[in-house]
Amino acid sequence: MSDEPADGRDVESPAKPRGDSGERQPVTDGGTPNSDPNTDSATNSESASDTDSSTPADDPTLETDGEGVVGDRHDPEPAYPDPDDDVGGISTPPGDEEMPLADHIEEMVLRLAVVLLFGAGGTAIGLLWASQAIEFVWFNVFPYEISEVPPPHVYHPLELWLTRIKISSLLGIMVALPAFVYECYLFMRPGLYPHERKYYLAAVPTSVVLAAGGMLFSYVLVLPMLFQYFTYYAEGSAEIAYALGDTFDLIITLTGFLAIVFQIPLFIMLAIMMGVTTRRWLAQKRLYFWAAFAGVAFMFTIDPTMMAPILVAVTMILLFEGTLLVLKWVGAE
Numbered sequence: 602m603s604d605e606p607a608d609g610r611d612v613e614s615p616a617k618p619r620g621d622s623g624e625r626q627p628v629t630d631g632g633t634p635n636s637d638p639n640t641d642s643a644t645n646s647e648s649a650s651d652t653d654s655s656t657p658a659d660d661p662t663l664e665t666d667g668e669g670v671v672g673d674r675h676d677p678e679p680a681y682p683d684p685d686d687d688v689g690g691i692s693t694p695p696g697d698e699e700m701p702l703a704d705h706i707e708e709m710v711l712r713l714a715v716v717l718l719f720g721a722g723g724t725a726i727g728l729l730w731a732s733q734a735i736e737f738v739w740f741n742v743f744p745y746e747i748s749e750v751p752p753p754h755v756y757h758p759l760e761l762w763l764t765r766i767k768i769s770s771l772l773g774i775m776v777a778l779p780a781f782v783y784e785c786y787l788f789m790r791p792g793l794y795p796h797e798r799k800y801y802l803a804a805v806p807t808s809v810v811l812a813a814g815g816m817l818f819s820y821v822l823v824l825p826m827l828f829q830y831f832t833y834y835a836e837g838s839a840e841i842a843y844a845l846g847d848t849f850d851l852i853i854t855l856t857g858f859l860a861i862v863f864q865i866p867l868f869i870m871l872a873i874m875m876g877v878t879t880r881r882w883l884a885q886k887r888l889y890f891w892a893a894f895a896g897v898a899f900m901f902t903i904d905p906t907m908m909a910p911i912l913v914a915v916t917m918i919l920l921f922e923g924t925l926l927v928l929k930w931v932g933a934e
Contacts, residue, residue, distance in 0.1 A: 606904045608872070708801040716777050723776030727769025735845075736767050738852060742824040743832070752843035760846040766814060767853050772858060800874050807867055815863030817826045819856040823912050827855070828907050856902055862917050866924040873933060887925075891918055 727734070743750045755761055786801045793801065832841060870876045883890070898914035899907075 628797055634803055699811055709788060712788050716781045716784055720770075720773040720774075720777030721781040724773030725861070726770050727772035728765060731765035731769045735764060736850070738768070738820075738849075742852065743828050751841050753848065754842050756843050756863070757846075760844075764845050764849045767849055768912075771853055771856065774860075775812065778812055778860075782808050797875060800871055802870060804867055804871060808864060810858040811863040811867055815860040816856050819859040820914075823855060823859065823916070824852060827851075827912065832907070834906060840866070851904075851909070855902060855913070858913065859916065860915065863920065865917060865920045869924045869928075870920070873928065880925060880933050884925055887921070894918055894921070 712871060739753060740750050782805045786798075787803065789801075792800060843913065869883065894917035895910075895914045899910040902909045902913050917921060
């Protein structure tokens with residue numbers, strides 16, 4: 602018998618879907634219509650390969666850096682932020698470069714050598730007028746008329762020569778101080794921001810002026826007060842005779858120390874301008890600073906009568922409080 606229906610119409614099998622050409626295609630086990638299983642496997646492999654090798658640029662939701670997918674295409678952040686912008690509190694000054702530790706040490710040694718060279722040159726020049734300087738200082742720090750000033754006493758053969766070196770070294774320190782400040786600036790310059798560089802450069806001449814002011818303050822006010830006290834302390838009980846070496850040890854130590862002490866206003870100003878601290882915080886902790894000033898004064902200005910450390914400590918406290926008062930007057934926080 603014939604399988605055809607009586608009306609002559611073809612009967613389509615439900616297991617044979619139509620292909621693109623309208624012809625019926627057999628259905629494979631994987632559900633993909635193909636007449637050849639081997640061809641089907643090769644086609645699937647090609648499709649997978651094409652899918653894997655497709656570039657992320659074809660997908661508008663992804664972005665690439667040339668090597669692979671970076672992430673979703675939202676608002677990409679710049680890879681390298683502006684050095685002047687503070688990103689999360691971490692930023693790099695312009696011009697800052699990583700250097701090996703050995704290079705840093707070599708640069709530091711060379712800059713210190715420059716400072717020592719300036720100091721040695723100032724000391725050598727001071728030796729030419731050391732004797733005149735000793736005479737001038739000696740007749741101006743004692744509270745007497747020139748005719749009543751006790752002459753210096755020399756107690757060992759090298760005392761006069763060593764005193765000349767000490768007094769000339771004071772000139773060497775005055776010459777080396779601005780060189781030291783400037784060489785420190787050059788050493789730290791790559792790690793400083795532009796505004797910090799301006800502060801530091803302004804601090805160099807200010808430091809020199811303050812150091813000179815400290816030495817002048819010592820010579821005009823502190824040393825005469827100190828020797829007047831010493832003279833009053835010994836007068837009437839012993840014959841006054843000052844040793845040349847010991848006297849100038851005290852004069853040079855006190856003068857050089859006060860040159861450093863007079864840098865306190867500069868240090869406070871720089872710390873506030875760079876945001877390290879505030880005037881309010883310094884005012885709240887003033888008692889701690891007073892105690893520190895007294896400890897430093899008694900440590901570096903040795904005097905059995907305690908008069909020199911007291912004068913130095915009072916000077917440091919007055920400088921500290923005077924700086925805070927000026928800052929409050931100009932409206933600094």
